[in-house]
Amino acid sequence: MDSFGIYLHVPYCKAKCRYCDFYSAPGARGVPQSYVDALLRELRFPHRQPDTVYFGGGTPALLSPAQVKALIQAADPLPGAEITLEANPDTVTPESLAGFREAGVTRISFGVQSADDAQLRRLGRTHTAAGAAEALRMAQAAGFPEICGDIMLALPHYTKAEFDATLDLLQQGGCTHISAYLLKIEPGTAFAKFPPEGLPTADEAADFYLYAVQRLESAGYTQYEISNFAQPGHEGRHNLLYWNCRDYWGIGPAAHSCLQNVRRYWPDDVQGFISGALQEQEEGRCDAEDFLLMQLRLTQGLDLEEYARWGGHCTPAQMDFLRRCAANGYAVFSGQRVRLTPAGMVVQNAILEALL
């Protein structure tokens, strides 16, 4: 049977980071039991046993280990399932990490972002670099088989030395998986209202991205998606469901689902979700164009035969465009499979625009 994942959204955070446009309520010290009960209410609907469960946020590490355990039991994962929990370095303790591990979490993912304390303050993060190193050390001691770290690239006044120091911190902390994202100034964020000084230009940001890919690869983290890198065998199974257009069920305000190619989402209204008044909305069908968009994020690329099974077809003009991308170093194209190189990933939007 095809893989299936469950995503549980936890829209609570200690504070709002200045770049963040995720749906989350700042000022939280924990997650109200009424919210956990609402997730449990949804999980009582009959469902397939998932291969992956993902606690995303927000800051899911604000859940107590007992709350996490109850949610995992209700999700009823298959043996050997990947169970991920996102955390911030200053929301965990040795006790909470041991509790999450005991509850069944196999993969802990820390938003580390930078090893520079001045940068962390500028971003509105509430932890320090030393706090991140300590959290990673505690996660290793708690015995998580998978430890993930996020790095943000092209931050204000960014340097390659800042990237190197952050990569060192994650490597020394035993990270098996690293996500490296370019900072984007999203509408509605504090950074959109008060743009920080010293932002790199688009060309400088592209150079930082290419530098990060090369440094991560030489440190043993193989790129498998635009922003994701893993030691062999440590790729994130849950996010691969999204990029391979497999079924996933998202629960909670602002969570998205795609089941049997039908996409749905929950509006971002936490009180409506808790009360049970909120209704999931249908977004449309996942089609060949979505499949192409998702597959070109992955370094494995798009198989044209599989694309055809989704009803997709490349015209002679599109085939010619792909050959030109390959000739200019933006793609590798065998005639049967096309995959973007790191240089192609930098200009992925322009490639997709030309292609679609």
Ligand code: SF4
């Ligand atoms: S970046 Fe993470 S911790 Fe910061 S506000 Fe957004 S969801 Fe919360």
